[in-house]
Amino acid sequence: MNEVKITPNLVWKYNYAPGFNVAEFLDYQSRELQLNDTEADGGMSTAGHLNPPHEWDCNKDFMTWLMPKIEIALHEWDCNYTDVIYTSSWSNLHNKHAHTLPHEHGATTLVVSAYVQAPIGSGNLEFEQLLRERWIATSRKPKATIHDYWREVSIETNDVLLFPGWLTHKTQASQIDKDRITFTINCNAIDRGRT
Ligand SMILES: [Fe+2]
Numbered sequence: 001m002n003e004v005k006i007t008p009n010l011v012w013k014y015n016y017a018p019g020f021n022v023a024e025f026l027d028y029q030s031r032e033l034q035l036n037d038t039e040a041d042g043g044m045s046t047a048g049h050l051n052p053p054h055e056w057d058c059n060k061d062f063m064t065w066l067m068p069k070i071e072i073a074l075h076e077w078d079c080n081y082t083d084v085i086y087t088s089s090w091s092n093l094h095n096k097h098a099h100t101l102p103h104e105h106g107a108t109t110l111v112v113s114a115y116v117q118a119p120i121g122s123g124n125l126e127f128e129q130l131l132r133e134r135w136i137a138t139s140r141k142p143k144a145t146i147h148d149y150w151r152e153v154s155i156e157t158n159d160v161l162l163f164p165g166w167l168t169h170k171t172q173a174s175q176i177d178k179d180r181i182t183f184t185i186n187c188n189a190i191d192r193g194r195t
Contacts, residue, residue: 008076008077008078009076010127010130010163010164010167011127011153011161011162011163011167012069012072012073012161012162012163013153013159013160013161014069014159014160014161014162015156015158015159015160016062016065016114016158016159016160017158018061018062019157019158020058020059020062020114020116020117020158020183021058021059022116022117022181024053024056024058025053025091025116025117025181025183026181028046028051028053028091029044029046029091029093029181032046032049032051032091033045033046033093034046036092037101038100038101038103039092039094039098039099039100039101040098040099040100040101041097041098041099041173042094042095042096042097042098043092043093043094043098043099043100044092044093044098045090045091045092045093046090046091046092047088047090047092048088048090049090052086052088052089052090053089053090053091053183053185054086054089054185055089059183062114066112066160067084069160069162070084070110070112070162070187071084073110073162074109074110074189077164079109079189080191081189081190081191082190082191082192082193083189083190083192084187084188084189084190085187085188085189085190086185086186086187087108087186087187087188088185088186089183089184089185089186090183090184091116091181091182091183091184092180092181092182092184093179093180093181094122094123094171094174094179094180094181094182095174095177095179095180096174096175096176096177097173097174098173098174098180099123099170099171099172099173099174100170100171101170102128102168102169102170103168103169103170104165104166104167104168104169105165105166105186106165107165107188108165108186108187108188109164109165109187109188109189110162110163110164110165110187110188110189111161111162111163111164111165111184111185111186111187112160112161112162112184112185112187113125113160113161113163113182113183113184114158114159114160114161114182114183114184114185115155115156115157115158115159115160115180115181115182115183116157116181116182116183117157117178117179117180117181118155118156118157118159118180118181118182119157119176119178119180120156120176121174121175121176122155122174122175122176122178122179122180123155123171123172123173123174123175123180124152124153124154124155124171124172125152125153125155125161125169125170125171125172126150126151126152126153126169126170126171126172127150127151127153127163127167127168127169128149128150128151128167128168128169129148129149129150129151130167132148132149150170152172165186
């Protein structure tokens with residue numbers, strides 16, 4: 001028996017074993033954090049600010065590690081591209097009760113969400129459950145009912161998620177005092193051969 005895939009994979013989860021420079025992110029956040037429309041109940045973000053983390057020296061090795069993973073996703077999605085452009089990156093801070101509201105990333109081809117610090121209890125990531133309405137007529141088990149609008153992905157420190165910018169996602173509220181620190185990058189796959 002072989003499973004037959006007729007839709008592309010949408011979400012990848014890796015773990016960046018070397019880890020991130022937490023002190024650099026904390027320093028950046030101390031200067032740049034502000035309220036943001038997507039952040040709720042105390043969540044803060046550096047979205048839209050200068051000095052994006054993907055350009056920092058301390059993240060050079062991570063960006064080198066990341067590129068082949070981006071290419072795997074773009075290949076899976078049949079993207080026709082000549083260049084990958086990092087259009088923006090930022091960092092969010094979630095303390096107890098804070099969370100990110102459901103949102104998408106506009107015209108962004110691919111989103112990278114890296115977890116610089118994600119202590120146990122700081123909440124998981126959830127994606128919109130696609131195709132949910134297709135099984136409306138079928139009775140389903142309690143854990144996967146038609147009313148389950150979200151699919152949860154467990155998160156720990158140094159996890160790196162890749163997914164398309166159009167896929168609606170949100171975070172669960174943190175239940176603990178220790179902060180969750182995220183590092184998100186927007187990537188566009190562009191075809192310079194097209195005019
Ligand atoms: Fe997001």
